[in-house]
Amino acid sequence: MSALFRLTLPFVFFLIVNNVCAYDEPVKFNNIEHEERYQALIEEIRCLVCQNQSLADSNADLAQDLRKEVYDMIVAGKQDEQIITFLVERYGDFVMYRPPLKENTWLLWFGPFLLLSLALIIAIIVIRKQSSSDYTEPDMDDNQKQRLAELLNEELGKGKDKE
Amino acid sequence: MIRYLLPLAFFIGLVVLFIFGLRNDPRKIPSPLIDKPAPVFNLPTLHAPEITIHLKDLKGKVSLINVWASWCAACRTEHPLLVDAVAKDKNLNLHLYGLNYKDKRADALQWLNQLGNPYIESAFDESGSIGIDYGVYGVPETFILDKDGIIRYKHIGPIDKQQLDTIILPLVKKLEAQQR
Structure with a gap:
């Protein structure tokens, strides 16, 4: 027991x-x-x-x-x-x-996407601006162009060994 | 010039936004009960368990319901202000009721004996169920009810002197002046 x-x-x-x-x-x-x-x-x-x-x-x-x-x-x-x-x-x-989802929670739900698209738009604008400004033809006359070509050839001819 | 100023303006805008954001107290949540009829209660009074107090008893006058408890440290901070405000109230505009929230009767009575009793009556909400109906989540809380028993204002946390003088008392006066 x-x-x-x-x-x-x-x-x-x-x-x-x-x-x-x-x-x-x-x-x-x-x-x-x-x-x-x-x-x-x-x-x-x-x-x-x-x-x-x-x-x-x-x-x-x-x-x-x-x-x-x-x-x-x-x-x-x-x-x-x-x-x-x-x-x-x-x-x-x-x-x-x-x-x-209602009027006063709209920003809460969609705010992050709003910010993301804003960031994307800014990024696209900045990238476009940079790429277009990088590749514009320099404003030179024929003599200057020739001089530039000569200089470049000279540099390339020298290669890596410098005096 | 604008390409340098634009980010700066953006940054200043963010800082301003943050300053406003930081000034808001995340603990203060807007109550959905504002401009709604106060939830009905029928509770024993703190001093006499056999007598009950009903929401109906508050109607007809602008009244304040202060949720308090003897275990609540912030209530201790707030309490002298309430005692003082009621003592100074010569016109008897302040109809201050207490909702003693999740407390022990003996502790609550002793608390009032020690610190003074500014309340016309305190309802004894031992289980806290009326507290849930009022959306209480941090004592002390204070509700202002108009003459029809509609909640017009809710204050979360201890009231300080400035809030009493600039928000609470003017609102009571304004509601008191309203015709039913």
Whole structure:
């Protein structure tokens, strides 16, 4: 009897500890689909206290509360859109890592492409200007041209050994 | 000449943009609740758990809801200013309510005993669920509600003297003057 007790004790202990943790973080789902949605949602939602962390990453008090809120809503049968609307109504679009495309987020979404195309246009203008200025015929009369040819021949004739 | 001035102008433009960018506090997120009806609450009061306070109790007057907690260090900084503002308010324009957020009742009561109680009443939001409805993410926060219970302003973080005198009080006065 006591051997059996000794054997089961760790399991009992494990269950208690498990329950204590679960009290804080109720992430037990009866339904795999719910669990996947929960995981996906808390990865997509920003913790407002530590703004560069998602709800899934953050240990802040508010993140715990909001995870619980998301959990409760999923278990209550709410759709993802309803949960997101709930949060956005309270905390604003900023709560989403991927805010919806609308008037005031237009620059956020397309700004980088705008800057890239601006940089491309400038690059094209600069390159064109340089290449056209590099290859213009020098403005010389016949005598000067001949003198230039002579000088060049002289230089080439000398090769590498200089006096 | 212009090919040298253009990059310089571009650079100065960027610097100006950065200066403005750096002045913005990224922790201050515009609330979607501005100009919307304040979320309804019905909570026990801090002093008497058997008495509840409802959003309806605030209507008809311009009121301020200050979210605070005894564990919140920044609230301690802000608190004397609130006590002082209410004490100086002879015309009784300041209807200041507290939302005691995720606190322990005994701690909160002791805090008010020590530092003074500027609130007409504090609602006791132990679970923080009303805090979530109000989009609270960093105490202290202060909401200004007009006579119809519409949120007209939200202040995130401790209010300082200058903000109280130049933003909060003038807005309360302005809203108070409005006809319903």
